[in-house]
Amino acid sequence: MVAASSQGIGRAAALRFAAEGAHLALCARKEDALQELADHVRQTFGVQVYSATLDVADDASVRHFVDDVHKQFGRIDVCVTNAGGPPAKLFLETTMDEWDQAYQRNLRSIVSFAQAVLPHMQRQRWGRLVTITSMTVKQPVPNLVLSNAIRAGVLGLVRSLAGQFGPDGITVNNVGPGYTATDRLKELATRYATTAGGSGNEYFAQITKDIPLGRLAQPEEVADAIVWLASERAAYITGQTILVDGGVYRGL
Numbered sequence: 309m310v311a312a313s314s315q316g317i318g319r320a321a322a323l324r325f326a327a328e329g330a331h332l333a334l335c336a337r338k339e340d341a342l343q344e345l346a347d348h349v350r351q352t353f354g355v356q357v358y359s360a361t362l363d364v365a366d367d368a369s370v371r372h373f374v375d376d377v378h379k380q381f382g383r384i385d386v387c388v389t390n391a392g393g394p395p396a397k398l399f400l401e402t403t404m405d406e407w408d409q410a411y412q413r414n415l416r417s418i419v420s421f422a423q424a425v426l427p428h429m430q431r432q433r434w435g436r437l438v439t440i441t442s443m444t445v446k447q448p449v450p451n452l453v454l455s456n457a458i459r460a461g462v463l464g465l466v467r468s469l470a471g472q473f474g475p476d477g478i479t480v481n482n483v484g485p486g487y488t489a490t491d492r493l494k495e496l497a498t499r500y501a502t503t504a505g506g507s508g509n510e511y512f513a514q515i516t517k518d519i520p521l522g523r524l525a526q527p528e529e530v531a532d533a534i535v536w537l538a539s540e541r542a543a544y545i546t547g548q549t550i551l552v553d554g555g556v557y558r559g560l
């Protein structure tokens with residue numbers, strides 16, 4: 309199960325799981341893009357795909373989706389949570405509505421998925437929950453205060469769930485992407501162009517300067533970390549955050 313998977317990192321993760329032979333359950337808000345992906349996956353990899361259009365901030369829709377997926381496949385082995393990132397803003401520019409939305413999309417949606425899938429995983433005595441957040445969980449990015457603050461809560465949740473559900477054979481881990489070549493980054497470049505007066509290209513040059521590997525991540529490179537955490541090869545890893553940031557985070 310890969311949430312918010314019609315484009316970007318979620319889409320790349322769905323494709324990597326399908327390449328491993330996994331049947332897929334996908335959801336996102338954009339029906340056309342989701343359908344196009346589902347058709348492509350069926351034709352290319354020959355796996356089953358169940359998809360639904362929904363907003364992950366809508367708790368009832370998420371629970372309904374998980375129920376339907378379980379009815380369809382009879383089990384849920386892996387759940388990857390995801391959602392679009394909050395708007396790029398400095399603290400005094402943020403509104404209370406934006407704080408509420410960031411909480412609902414980027415923290416509460418994970419609670420919705422986790423509460424719905426974990427009982428199935430407990431019965432199976434096996435499961436993998438992988439959250440997608442951001443490198444902001446380790447190092448704040450100046451104009452991403454909503455992300456910096458809300459995603460820290462995800463880490464608390466991940467570590468709590470890892471402790472509680474480890475005895476059931478379930479691992480819970482988090483992947484924090486760095487600057488990744490998706491539409492989200494184009495959105496941040498546009499914001500830079502309108503607020504700092506620079507061009508999108510200047511934004512990319514500026515962020516790349518701080519990346520030891522000297523380039524953006526491709527979404528597939530983040531997807532590979534997700535698929536690995538979901539695999540048997542990562543069986544003894546739980547409660548952890550893996551940054552896929554090209555070395556941006558310098559802390560020990």
Ligand code: NAD
Nearest residue numbers: 312314315316317337363364392393442487488490491492
């Ligand atoms: P993206 O904007 O390319 O894709 C986001 C996907 O989420 C799309 O499929 C969109 O339809 C879906 N989506 C958004 N809000 C949704 C909602 N409420 N309900 C259901 N689906 C929803 O973004 P991306 O680059 O793939 O980023 C994925 C996550 O990783 C985001 O939370 C983003 O903030 C985070 N992230 C991205 C970068 C980066 O540089 N791209 C860096 C750090 C963190």
